[in-house]
Amino acid sequence: MSNPPSFHLSENNNNNNINNDNHSVHSPDSTAVTNDKDHLPNVVQSYTNKSFRHDDDHIYINDIPINKKEFTLAFGGAFEVGPREKTRELIEYANPVPAGLGAFSASAISLGLVQMHAREVHMANSLLGAFLTTSGLVEIIVGVLCFVIGNTWACCTFLMFGGFWSSYAFVLMNVGGIAESYSNENEYAQSIAIFFLPWALFSFCLWICTFKSTVALTVLMFLIWLFVLLFTIAQFASSVLVFKAGGFFAILAGVIGFYNMLAGLVDKSNAYFTIRPLPLPNQYDPAKEA
Known part of the structure; x- marks a missing residue:
């Protein structure tokens, strides 16, 4: 699993600026994303606003995509x-x-x-x-x-x-x-x-x-x-x-x-349907450990 994008924080007088790949955002809760299609999006987000979601292929922790093949959910x-996180084995x-x-x-x-x-x-x-x-x-x-x-x-x-x-x-x-x-x-x-x-x-x-x-x-x-x-x-x-x-x-x-x-x-290679797990309330959130 690749390392998440690095975070750069600098202070100038009373203004907090977050810089990432020469993009400057003057709000600590804002997000900057590069448009380079050859790389995963570089996401900068305040640590106070953590998010966790997933789709068919990726898990997103603070909007940082992680391939599901490298991560396992409750199932x-x-x-x-x-x-x-999955081990090599x-x-x-x-x-x-x-x-x-x-x-x-x-x-x-x-x-x-x-x-x-x-x-x-x-x-x-x-x-x-x-x-x-x-x-x-x-x-x-x-x-x-x-x-x-x-x-x-x-x-x-x-x-x-x-x-x-x-x-x-x-x-x-x-x-x-x-x-x-x-x-x-x-x-x-x-x-x-x-x-x-x-x-x-x-x-x-x-x-x-x-x-x-x-x-x-x-x-x-x-x-x-x-x-x-x-x-x-x-x-x-x-x-x-x-x-x-x-x-x-x-x-x-x-x-x-x-x-x-x-x-x-069952998966898409051997059946015409898959079974999606139904999570319980308060399921463990990896974003809290990020």
Whole structure:
């Protein structure tokens, strides 16, 4: 990303003059722009009037254009919770997030249907392979790749949920005779609830990190937190109705996850439409850090 134009400020008696490329403006709030088509516009603006806007190709901080290819905004399709300058790796490597979103969403929908007893199915044993590989292994790989491109929040999210799905699969597989080690079914159910409880807290922490991102991303994390929380309550209370409610929100989370995945995949080269992110109020403004 090229450096912004330099600012020159000089004082003469009681008048402040701003000079840039031999153009003089006698108001500190005025803007001077060169007409050289071979260079980006040289913009001079008072630091007291910061502005931030963007179009299809550029982001403008104080009317200084920055190519979007060198900058990333909050976007569910890339699991970006706020704008930041792209690293060299982020420019060179593909976006791994859609794969992680697809893996999570597929398992969430399937688990939700089982919890709602769809087609009279009550056991999730058929999903063990998906929990171990699709949601477990794939999300861990995506988390590592997010580490490479410098996306801390996405890295933490995918690595942890990759571990969540894998560990839940081991519980369902009864590895090491987990179920038999408890004296009765109620004790076993309470232990599962204790397993879910910290994941509900973790999901809540992830959710509050999206309050300045986009509507689609914060809705996704809210639904994830809600369905994990309902699973926890259902295990503590041994309530089938709460289990079904959790399954319903798991399905919704999967659908919104697929929406965010699609947003990260479609562009003008492969589809006739693109998905524009809808920012939340008070979204982080890079101009304040300029």
